[in-house]
Amino acid sequence: MRSLTPDQCRALQDWLGCLQRILQWEADHDFVNSRGRSGHFAEVLARGLAEAPLAPLRDDPTCGELRTGFSAYSTWPPRQRRHWVVRTRQWLHQQRLHIQGQPASPPPDQPPQGLQSPLTQVKGIGPRLAASLTDAGLRRMDDLLRHYPRDYIDYSRLLRIRGLRPGETVTVVGAVRRRHAFVSSRNPNLTVLELQLQDATGRLRVTRFYMGRRFTSPKWLQRQRRLFPPGATVAASGLVKAGPYGLSLQDPLLEVLNTGPVTPAASPSRRILPVYPPIEGVSAEGLRRAVQAVLPMACQQQDHLTAPWRQCFGVIPLAEAFRAIHQPPSPAALQAARHRLVFDEFLELQLRLLRRRQRQRVQAMADLTVAGASDLAAAFLALLPFQLTTAQERVLHQVRSDLQGTTPMGRLVQGDVGCGKTVVATIALLEVIAAGGQGALMAPTEVLAAQHYRKLCDWMVQLHVPVAMLTGSTPERQRQAVLRDLATGAVKLVVGTHALLEEPVMFLRLGLVVIDEQHRFGVHQRSRLLNKGEAPHLLTMTATPIPRTLALSIHGDLEVSQIDELPPGRQPVTTTILTPGEREQAYGAIRTAASRGERAYVILPLVDESDKLKLRSAVQEHQRLARTVFPHLHVALLHGRLTPGAKQEVLEAFVSGKAQVLVSTTVVEVGMDVPEATVMVVDHAERFGLAQLHQLRGRIGRGQAPSQCFLVSESRQAVARQRLEVLTRSQDGFEIAEMDLRFRGPGQVLGTRQSGLPDLALASLTSDGAVLEQARDAAKRLLNDDPQLHTVPQLRARLVAQSARQASASRLN
Structure with missing residues (x-):
């Protein structure tokens, strides 16, 4: 393979890492040809191999052979599947070693330097350690700097074992006196790790449980015994429980601080010790030494926020933040460092979203003049057997203001089930139709699309507005008629599912796109429908309220409205929790x-x-x-x-x-x-x-x-x-959504695939809402004062690099 540029190396590393993670998932699930949102494992792997970022890899005979093998993977017995997965992982690993062994050829105008340099150039990080870090996705100095500690051990606040009390969540540091790793005699899939820790005041039993077949292998058990040798200093964090044999920590987080005894007195400069997320093949002390080796480089880098901007936003310099997050001199310094780094993550996220909205706003608007409340909308309101609620009136006013603006509307309307979002969307559609445009309403399922169609038919027939439905099950003759009428403008309003995204669907004058249950559609699907018109307006709706922090993080390019009031007369629902033995109560009801x-x-x-x-x-x-x-x-x-x-x-x-x-x-x-x-x-x-x-x-x-x-x-x-x-x-959907976010985290609340959930290394959407608001205000101010970000060139370069990486990853997905 010819010499590669840094960008090619990064794209190749990302591709290799993604495939290795997919293969690891299949191995962890016993080679069952797992099914995900992108298809079965074998299909995804074959597609991924075919999309290798470099032509020499795509043309490699081994790559072709592996790709062909995965087409028959589903018919093979488990043993043959295992062999093919192992062989694929070995081939991918050889490609990674090949990349690490060759010098990258940087473009003449931008040699790799500073924090973008590979870890192999750092003194104190050898080839073996660099390979282990690379396997974990840490390839450059910048990656290692942003591998933040997950916890800290403050030696000044450590509890001694004698002072522990049941019910407290604590961190204790002690020496391993005994350790035992074994498979449970009652459950062959359960492995138990028992440690006895000792400090100057007493002893404590620590127990961890590992569920899964891969934890029961003799090799894994032996690795645990080597990881916790007698005499090693271990930090254990967890809930203290009282039992028949004294106090214990059940399923705590364990961190080997040193393979030998260590005391605070021996390391006075590290009174607060960082605890990093573990990396396979790298000891905790080795990881700490690697980070220390990179830290001096961070201090030499120019901050991507200039001093006036830092003063304006109230954040400390970046070099100081990196130093304090990895070597905190005090809790106050650690808090200031975390604030700066969390602010940076949110700032970059908000800048990407706001710049995307900025690009949408400068697009040429469709030749539609929505002057305000039309006769068509007034006639519709006269058909309704009820008055709009105050919340509906407020949101409708916001929507009408957007429609009358000079830039395309982009608005998300949230509200509980039955709050009247569809009525507001229908009025918006009628305003656009009255102005000479067409409307499209897209729903994620045929059941929901059919419900919308039935409702709209009842209304639109009385208003003499032609409406049609297009789904995957629409008969071919009817489909052709709908496509023809949309292209000629005979149909003013179409309701459909993903079928609206297909190439044959063309509009004469698409003026407004309404997407219901928008969280079930990806950004690219949304864009495909919008691209069928000349910068049409966009109104998205959801009856699954999204907490404000999530809405700002994922839909920051949209304005958010909330219908927080239910129509009068709606009955509250009584909710009861039952055990399986109490089902008869529900059956009686x-x-x-x-x-x-x-x-x-x-x-x-x-x-x-x-x-x-x-x-x-x-x-x-x-x-x-x-x-x-x-x-x-x-x-x-x-x-x-x-x-x-x-x-x-x-x-x-x-x-x-x-x-x-x-x-x-x-x-x-x-x-x-x-x-x-x-x-x-x-x-x-x-x-x-x-x-x-x-x-x-x-x-x-x-x-x-x-x-x-x-x-x-x-x-x-x-x-x-x-x-x-x-x-x-x-009964409040917004309160429930906030609680769901706290219990389960954003990834599970939204689903990591379709949500477009931001990749945050340090920030938390559940607890850093105030910093997110601050970063959004800062991003707006930056773009207002400097739309092209000329005053912050390094920040602009980071945004460009992130966009390129995301585009590369989305192609594989």
Whole structure:
């Protein structure tokens, strides 16, 4: 392979690292050809190998052979699959070694220097250590500097073992007196690591549990014994528990500080000791020494924020922040360092989002003049049997102001189920149609799209506005007619699913795009629909409220409106937590509701039984309920594997009352509007997020009758119980979303694939909201004073580099 530029090296390293992570995931899951959002493992790997960033790799015979093998991977026995995964990992590792062994050829105008230099150029970091760090994604000095400590041990505040009290969360440092790693005799998949720690005041038993087959191998057990040799100094952080054999720490975080005794007196300059996230093959002390070797380089770098900007934003210099985050002289200095680095992460994120919005605003607007409240919108309001709420009026005013502006609207409307978002969106669509444009409403599922279409048909027929629906199951003849009418402008409003993104769909004059349940669509999908018009307006909606910190982090290029008021007359839903033995209480409520002509949902997490997850399934539960629990009621079954026609039959039976009980998966989470439904039972409720449970609960309580929601949970964990109790106390979707964020973290709340969740090394969306607000204000001020960021060239270069890396990663994904 010819000599590579630094950019080529980085792209190649990113590609290698991504494939190795996918292969590791498959190995961890016993070579079952795991399925993810991008397809099955073998499909993703074959696609990834075909998209190697360099032509010599794509043309390599071994690469071609591996790619071909993965096309048959699903038919192989586990042993052959394992062999192919190992062989692929070895080939990728050889490519990595080849890159590390050759000198990169920098472009003549930009030689690698400073923090962008590879770790192999740092004195004190040898080839072996550099290879281990590279495998963990730490390739340059800058990467290692930003591998921040996950915790700190303050020797001035350490508790002695004799002073521990049950119920406290503490960090203790002691010497390993004994250690024992073994596989449980009761559970062959459970491995136990027991340590006995000793300090000058006493001894403490520390126990860690590892669940999984890969932790039971003799090699792994031997590695644990080598990691904690007798005499090694270990820091253990966790909850103190009292037991029959004295105090202990259950499942704590463990950090080997030194393989031999160490005392605070021996290292007075390191009174506060950083504890880093562990890296395979690198000891804690070795990692600390590597960071110390790089720190002097940080002090030589020019800050990407000039002194006037630092003073304006109230942050310390970057070099000082790096020094204090890795070598904190005091808690106050550590806090100031963390604030600066968190501020930097949020600032770069907000600048990217605001610059994207800036680019959208300078696009040429479609030739549409929305003058204000049109006669068409007034006629629609006259059709409604109710008055708009104050919150709807407020948001509608914001939307109309955007539509009358000189730049394309970009707005996110949040609100609980039933708050009236669709009415506001319909008025916006009518304003654009009255101005001579077309509107498109995209929903994530056919069920939701069909519900929107039925509602809009009822209204639009009376207003003489042509409306059509386009989904994946639209018959071909009808599809061709819709495509023709959209292209000629005969259809003014189209409702659809992802089918609207397809190439044949063309508009004569697309003026407004409305996206419902926007969190289920990616940024690129949103852009594809917007690109079908000349800079059309964008209005996105969600009934799953997103906490403000998340909204600013992911949708910072959109203005955010909240409809925080429900229409009058809506009945609150009573929520009760039940154990599996108390299910009869829920069944009694269903029978009572059915006797009054009302209907009920029973929600389950799985369609079919699973060998790995011992959970009830929708198919199994439907049979049981229909035969033994509700033999005199019509029990219907709905899940995502049914054909569109079968789904429609089930929905019509439930809406009409022919079926009184609907057993379903989360396919009913959106798109179901049945006012007669008053009871919901969610089985294995601990498997769902709070926001999702709140969304499901929104399927009932849509009429005037009181409604009940039963959450059946067999989990004995205190945290699981606390999560569910939030729903029994609150009906506020925004409060529930905030609690969900705190319990589960942003990755699980949104889903890491489609959310576009920012990659934050130090900042926390759950606890750094104030810094995020400060960074957003700072980004706005920077762009107002210097739209091209000429006064902060290094910051501008970082943004360009990050955009390039993200573009490279998105191509592989």
